[in-house]
Amino acid sequence: MNDTPLLSIKNLNVAYGSVRAVSGISLDVYEGEIVTLMGANGAGKSSTLCAISGLVPYSGAITYQGQSLRKMSPDRLVGMGMAHVPEGRGIFSNLTVHENLRLAAWTQKDAGKIREDFARVFALFPRLRDRQRQAGGTLSGGEQQMLAVGRALMSRARLLLLDEPSMGLAPVLVREIFNILRDINRTGVTILLVEQNANMALRIASRGYVLETGAVVLQGASEELRDSPRMREAYLGG
Amino acid sequence: MIYFLQQTLNALQLGSIYALIALGYTMVYGILLMINFAHGDLFMVGAFLAFALATFLGWSFVPTLLAAMIALAVLGVVIERLAYKPLRHAPKMSAVITALGVGIFLEHLMLAFNPYPRHMPELMPVHIWTFGQFSISSLQVLIIGLSVSLMVVLDWVVMKTKLGLAMRAISWNIKIVPLMGVPVNRVISATFAMGAALGAAAGTLYSMAYPVIDPYMGVMVGWKAFIAAVIGGIGNIRGAVLGGFILAGVEIGVAAVLPTTFRDFISFGLLLILLVVRPHGLLGKPRVEKI
Numbered sequence: 001m002n003d004t005p006l007l008s009i010k011n012l013n014v015a016y017g018s019v020r021a022v023s024g025i026s027l028d029v030y031e032g033e034i035v036t037l038m039g040a041n042g043a044g045k046s047s048t049l050c051a052i053s054g055l056v057p058y059s060g061a062i063t064y065q066g067q068s069l070r071k072m073s074p075d076r077l078v079g080m081g082m083a084h085v086p087e088g089r090g091i092f093s094n095l096t097v098h099e100n101l102r103l104a105a106w107t108q109k110d111a112g113k114i115r116e117d118f119a120r121v122f123a124l125f126p127r128l129r130d131r132q133r134q135a136g137g138t139l140s141g142g143e144q145q146m147l148a149v150g151r152a153l154m155s156r157a158r159l160l161l162l163d164e165p166s167m168g169l170a171p172v173l174v175r176e177i178f179n180i181l182r183d184i185n186r187t188g189v190t191i192l193l194v195e196q197n198a199n200m201a202l203r204i205a206s207r208g209y210v211l212e213t214g215a216v217v218l219q220g221a222s223e224e225l226r227d228s229p230r231m232r233e234a235y236l237g238g
Numbered sequence: 239m240i241y242f243l244q245q246t247l248n249a250l251q252l253g254s255i256y257a258l259i260a261l262g263y264t265m266v267y268g269i270l271l272m273i274n275f276a277h278g279d280l281f282m283v284g285a286f287l288a289f290a291l292a293t294f295l296g297w298s299f300v301p302t303l304l305a306a307m308i309a310l311a312v313l314g315v316v317i318e319r320l321a322y323k324p325l326r327h328a329p330k331m332s333a334v335i336t337a338l339g340v341g342i343f344l345e346h347l348m349l350a351f352n353p354y355p356r357h358m359p360e361l362m363p364v365h366i367w368t369f370g371q372f373s374i375s376s377l378q379v380l381i382i383g384l385s386v387s388l389m390v391v392l393d394w395v396v397m398k399t400k401l402g403l404a405m406r407a408i409s410w411n412i413k414i415v416p417l418m419g420v421p422v423n424r425v426i427s428a429t430f431a432m433g434a435a436l437g438a439a440a441g442t443l444y445s446m447a448y449p450v451i452d453p454y455m456g457v458m459v460g461w462k463a464f465i466a467a468v469i470g471g472i473g474n475i476r477g478a479v480l481g482g483f484i485l486a487g488v489e490i491g492v493a494a495v496l497p498t499t500f501r502d503f504i505s506f507g508l509l510l511i512l513l514v515v516r517p518h519g520l521l522g523k524p525r526v527e528k529i
């Protein structure tokens with residue numbers, strides 16, 4: 001871990017009209033880490049990710065690889081190695097699995113590398129290989145989540161922003177996906193993981209932040225958070 | 239029988255033109271869920287441009303067609319950037335009303351500089367082949383052949399290229415597409431460019447077949463092409479082509495057996511019935527989303 005963060009957020013504010021979603025949060029993600037952002041419904045987790053990837057306007061400073069992201073369009077960030085897997089996965093139901101993956105390789109011009117990327121994604125998610133010609137909309141929830149992560153890998157992301165990958169999945173599947181995330185992280189990909197399932201998130205993350213009504217109320221290393229009384233009471237089920 | 243064949247040929251010619259224009263409506267609707275009511279007037283501008291190039295510069299068919307298509311592609315992109323893009327997040331109704339306004343603007347711009355109907359010169363010598371009672375002209379072959387080729391190319395672009403992949407993704411969920419690294423505005427521009435270029439091709443071919451052109455020619459033809467797109471299932475490329483040929487077939491069929499004043503009333507009536515039975519058009523699918 002070197003001392004300049006890969007992603008750094010200072011005093012971030014996001015508002016939708018008069019609704020304040022994020023009020024002055026700051027957080028850092030260092031190269032090679034898995035950092036988790038936890039909090040209840042409406043705490044501002046997705047809004048934070050959307051601000052990072054340029055989908056919503058914000059005030060405050062976001063820097064990535066030492067560069068300010070102000071006025072950066074979301075599609076350019078993909079070219080800079082950032083991939084956002086949105087809440088609800090955002091699969092194109094009318095495209096096949098193969099087409100979903102191919103589209104996500106948009107910024108890659110080299111056909112040979114695209115082939116390698118397909119091979120890498122299929123090695124991680126063999127089920128996607130079997131369903132290549134199937135429409136994205138016909139996949140199960142777990143397969144859709146795999147496809148969403150697979151798409152992010154097609155862009156050769158250095159930083160993955162994941163929004164509730166466990167949503168709506170059976171516990172076995174959540175475990176399977178989280179194990180794969182850990183494997184992906186071991187290949188050098190940094191992950192900012194938004195989760196409501198704090199138990200699972202803290203299992204793979206090294207550090208975490210807890211949001212309540214748009215502000216950071218707790219932060220620290222995963223072990224510390226797991227032992228914190230406030231965390232146990234509100235998020236870890238006692 | 240010969241009469242039937244002859245009318246079928248006429249229907250194919252007219253249907254090719256409806257289909258080319260219908261594609262422009264359906265492509266824009268497919269990606270922006272917006273009906274570009276100025277599209278019929280782009281068809282008119284295309285026809286006038288072809289007329290001007292052929293008359294004042296004496297250009298022949300191929301350069302005239304290509305220049306009209308390229309110029310209209312640019313015009314289509316400019317209109318989208320200036321008139322529709324600022325309204326992309328406004329209610330759809332605002333964009334549709336703006337499109338109607340753009341159409342009226344184009345009609346009156348043309349009217350201001352050119353108030354009279356014009357006669358399209360012959361862009362190429364026309365041969366007529368006769369087989370007994372049946373005759374077919376080289377112009378008919380050209381119109382049908384070229385239109386069908388353009389449709390095949392467009393279908394290939396949409397189904398087989400990266401650009402087409404992005405267009406189809408946008409039609410499903412425009413918000414997610416930038417997260418794939420795709421510059422959405424460029425894809426939208428390309429869509430408008432292709433739609434307008436097909437409109438210009440239709441305008442050129444139409445004015446070769448029906449050589450009197452005027453600034454309002456895009457209104458009725460535009461409405462019919464729009465309806466063709468709806469019959470086929472708006473947003474669906476193959477549907478627009480099917481709708482264009484069906485509409486032309488019904489029109490020519492009605493005109494063959496009844497007075498011509500009955501034509502539009504009967505054909506539109508049939509279409510209304512079709513839409514009651516199949517509200518999404520023939521090839522359109524209601525969107526079923528799996529949560």
Ligand SMILES: Nc1ncnc2c1ncn2[C@@H]1O[C@H](COP(=O)(O)OP(=O)(O)OP(=O)(O)O)[C@@H](O)[C@H]1O
Pocket residue numbers: 016019020021039040041042043044045046047048087196
């Ligand atoms: N597009 C929007 N327009 C208006 N308000 C919004 C919009 N998106 C989010 N909000 C509001 O902003 C606040 C934070 O929402 P956000 O989606 O960031 O929460 P979250 O932590 O991701 O919640 P969840 O766990 O339910 O996904 C909520 O009060 C929400 O109602």
Ligand SMILES: [Mg+2]
Pocket residue numbers: 045046047087163
């Ligand atoms: Mg959320």
